[in-house]
Amino acid sequence: MKEFFKNTLEIKIITCMFFTSQVVIYTLIAPFLGEKSIHLSLIWQMIFISIILTLLQYVIYASNIFMKVKTWIKIIIHYLLLVFIGYILAIIFNWFDLSSGNNFTIALSIFTVCFISFTGSIALYNKVSGERFNEKLKLYKSSKFDDK
Template identity: 30%
Template sequence: MKKAMEVIVQVKFVWGLFFAASVIIYTIINMLLGNTSIELIAVWQLLLLTIVIVFIHYLIFGEFILTDLSIKKKIFIHFPLCYLTILVFINLYGWINITSFNTILTFSGIYLFFYLSIVNSLYLYYKITGEELNAKLAIYKQNKKSSK
């Protein structure tokens, strides 16, 4: 039961981050296009899209499937799955016309930029926090040895 609760909290947290990020990105793009409001249907569309993306995220990066793959291999699987999923959804929603090569090229560039930014941010975050935790652990071990 404890493990189930941990997974639920993690999924809820990650979904919240993805949903907030998608709303912010959608709002910025809408502002650049001259729109001043977001339609309620777009919120529901973003909700469904982020649920699917979180599901893909947990299939690949979760603790139950693909546990023996390296993080690089997981990223190489995650990147195209999310790309295709988002491309299908934005085509279904009519947000872009995928018959235009320039539109696909623009979408691909924006997707690549955001994906690489997020992956690098997460890498730096985990590297910094991992180094901090390792330093604290080393101090703890040293204090424990000196107290004996």
């Protein structure tokens, strides 16, 4: 039961982070599109997308399904699935004219840059926080052996 609540909390946190990041990105892009407010339907779309992204994130990185797959392969799978899901959602929600190849190329380019920057920043954070943990562990071990 404790594991269930731990996973539920993690899923809620990730969903909220995805939703918040979508709102921030929209807030930055909206003035260039001439938007002054956010429509209620767009908020529901963002909630729906946050749930999908969270489930996808959980299945790829936290579940046992891809446990033996190398990290870089998981990242490529994640990227390709996100592009596919984004394309389908762009059709369903009619975000922009997909009949023009130029629009799709621009959207894919923006998405790729964002994906690389977010993935890179997460990798950098994990590397930095992991190194700090290793240093603290070394200090703990050395103090433990010094006491004997």
